[in-house]
Amino acid sequence: MKVVLVSTAVGLLLGLSSSCFAAAPVAQGVIRFTGSIVEANCASSAAGTGLSLRQCPQGSRGGAIDVTRVGSVASVSSLDRSPVKLKLLADSGPGGRYYDQHYAFVDPSGKVITSGTYLITLSVP
Numbered sequence: 001m002k003v004v005l006v007s008t009a010v011g012l013l014l015g016l017s018s019s020c021f022a023a024a025p026v027a028q029g030v031i032r033f034t035g036s037i038v039e040a041n042c043a044s045s046a047a048g049t050g051l052s053l054r055q056c057p058q059g060s061r062g063g064a065i066d067v068t069r070v071g072s073v074a075s076v077s078s079l080d081r082s083p084v085k086l087k088l089l090a091d092s093g094p095g096g097r098y099y100d101q102h103y104a105f106v107d108p109s110g111k112v113i114t115s116g117t118y119l120i121t122l123s124v125p
Helices: 002-020
Strands: 043-047 050-057 064-069 085-091 098-106 118-123
Touching: 043 118, 050 085, 064 085
Parallel strands: none
Antiparallel strands: 043 050, 050 098, 064 118, 085 098
C-alpha cells in the first residue's frame, strides 16, 4: 500500500511539475508607433531691416520661406503682385543645436525693400 501511495504521489508530482515549467506561447503581431517629436518653433521677427529667425532647431534647416506682398483691398491701383525674394545676410552656421539667420527682402532687381505689408510663410521639414 505504501508503494502505491508513493508511486501515485511521485506521478502526481511529476505531472504537475511539468505544467509549471511549460513556457507560455509567444504572442506575435505588429507594433506601430505614430506621432511626432515636437520642438519649439523659431523666434521670428520681421521689420524694415528684414526677417530674423532666432533659436531655430537644426532639424528645420533647409525649410522653404515664401513671401507674398499683401495689397490694400480699398485701392486697386496700389495692388502690386511683383515677386519678393529673400536674400540671406547672416547665418550662424550648422554647428550647435540651434541656428540663427537674418534675411533681407529684395525686389526682382535686387533692391532692398524696407516697407510694405507681406505674408511670410515658413515651411519646415
